[in-house]
Amino acid sequence: MSTDLLDPSTDPRQVAEAAAAVIAERTGAPRHDIALVLGSGWKPAADLLGEADAEIENTDVPAFTAAAVEGHTGTMRSIPLADGRRVLVYGTRTHFYEGRGVRSVVHAVRTAAAAGCSTIVLTNGCGGLRPEWGPGTPVLISDHLNLTAASPLEGATFVDLTDLYAPRLRELARQVDPTLDEGVYVQFRGPHYETPAEVRMARILGGDLVGMSTTLEAIAAREAGMEVLGISLVTNHAAGISPTPLDHQEVIRAGRAAAARCGDLLARIVAKI
Ligand code: 8IG
Numbered sequence: 001m002s003t004d005l006l007d008p009s010t011d012p013r014q015v016a017e018a019a020a021a022v023i024a025e026r027t028g029a030p031r032h033d034i035a036l037v038l039g040s041g042w043k044p045a046a047d048l049l050g051e052a053d054a055e056i057e058n059t060d061v062p063a064f065t066a067a068a069v070e071g072h073t074g075t076m077r078s079i080p081l082a083d084g085r086r087v088l089v090y091g092t093r094t095h096f097y098e099g100r101g102v103r104s105v106v107h108a109v110r111t112a113a114a115a116g117c118s119t120i121v122l123t124n125g126c127g128g129l130r131p132e133w134g135p136g137t138p139v140l141i142s143d144h145l146n147l148t149a150a151s152p153l154e155g156a157t158f159v160d161l162t163d164l165y166a167p168r169l170r171e172l173a174r175q176v177d178p179t180l181d182e183g184v185y186v187q188f189r190g191p192h193y194e195t196p197a198e199v200r201m202a203r204i205l206g207g208d209l210v211g212m213s214t215t216l217e218a219i220a221a222r223e224a225g226m227e228v229l230g231i232s233l234v235t236n237h238a239a240g241i242s243p244t245p246l247d248h249q250e251v252i253r254a255g256r257a258a259a260a261r262c263g264d265l266l267a268r269i270v271a272k273i
Contacts, residue, residue, distance in 0.1 A: 003062040005103040012103045012110060018062045019107070020114035023088065026061075027054040027078040031116030032088040034273055035226075036266070037108065039093065039213060040071055040125030041233045041255025046089055048263030049270060052077035058092070063107050065100070067092035071252045087270060088112055095212055096148055097191040106152040106220035113224035119169070119273050120221045121229045121266070125251050126185065126211035127193065127238030129203050133181070134234070135250065136258035138265060140173055140182035141165050141230030145207055146215040148189050152223070159223050169229040169273065176268040183208025185232060187215040196240025210238050229269070233258055 002010045003018065024030050038046050058064035058074045067074035073091030080086055090112075094104045112120055122141075133139060142165055153159060174180050186202045188194060190212035194202070202210055209232050221228045235254035236246050 005063050005107060006101050012107065015063050016107060016110035016114040019064065019111040022061050023056065023076070023111070023115055026056045029078055029086050031086070032078065032112070033085040033117060033119070034087045034270060035112030035117040035120040036087055036089045036270070037093050037120070037122050037217065038072070038089065038091055039123045039233070040069065040251050041235050041258065042123040042125070042262060043071065043073060043091065044256055044259035045262035045266055049087065049089070049267050050079045050081065052079045052089070054078040063104065065094060068095065068098055070248065071255065081271065088115060088117060093213060093217070095190065096150065096216060097189055097212060102150045102152050102216055105216050109217045109220040110224060113221070113226055117226060119227045119229070121231065121270070122214050122217055123231050123233065124211050124213050125235040125255065126209045126232045127236050127246070128234035129199065129208050129210065129238050129241060130183070131237070131241060135236055135254035137234040138180065138258065138262055139209060139232045139234060140170050140180050141185045141209070141214070141232055142170065142182040143184050144215040144218065145184060145186045145202070145205055146219070148187055148216065150216060152216050152220040157223065159219065161219065161222060164218055164222055164228060165230045166227045169227060172272050173229065173231070173269050176272065177265055185209045185211060185214060185230065187211060187213065193246045194239050199238040199240050209234065233262060
């Protein structure tokens with residue numbers, strides 16, 4: 001079987017099944033329940049979730065690749081929860097801007113579904129459009145604008161995206177932390193950050209957060225029947241919102257500074273899912 005996701009004759013679901021089989025074998029866990037994708041700034045937070053009893057190199061799993069972003073980890077881990085459920089934690093993601101195709105972008109999501117996960121938590125680091133959201137502010141994603149002009153769905157697959165970011169899971173997150181704001185996430189292709197004019201456009205279109213991930217993954221998760229929770233960590237003011245230029249080191253620093261709050265938040269949300 002071909003595992004080349006750029007080859008149109010490859011069936012991406014079969015590759016996801018093959019990847020899930022390797023994860024089951026290498027973790028010794030026949031199934032996982034919750035998947036967690038770690039975006040920029042979320043790695044230190046996830047370390048507070050619990051002790052992993054298995055860690056797998058991405059490059060050992062069909063069609064997964066090493067991390068392409070500084071501050072991301074090219075491994076996946078299996079964390080057992082106190083109640084017997086298991087969390088599959090992805091230390092990195094494939095971004096649309098890497099040019100590996102949209103099938104690669106959503107492969108981890110399809111693999112999580114094939115591994116048995118009924119819920120996926122998508123985290124990311126992003127730019128904030130609201131001046132009151134300083135670096136280190138976690139924000140729930142309420143909806144999205146997909147400005148990539150791409151879709152992970154192939155053929156005449158018409159999928160409803162109403163309430164894509166499950167109101168039930170957002171409510172549950174707010175029970176954990178009533179101060180959490182929510183907002184509309186806008187995915188640009190990247191890898192350049194936006195111009196100030198593009199940030200003003202995103203605002204006019206109804207956006208609150210700008211980033212380079214998440215929307216294509218959320219669509220694939222909905223197609224696969226998973227419940228989706230999206231949480232952004234505002235690591236910087238979007239271009240033009242703050243007077244200083246953007247810098248990836250600022251992103252990494254904001255992640256470290258917010259680790260305790262975000263880790264506590266993630267752990268308490270996951271326990272309630
Ligand atoms: I972290 O300001 C992070 N990722 N598009 N814009 C976009 N992506 C981001 C940003 C940002 N910050």
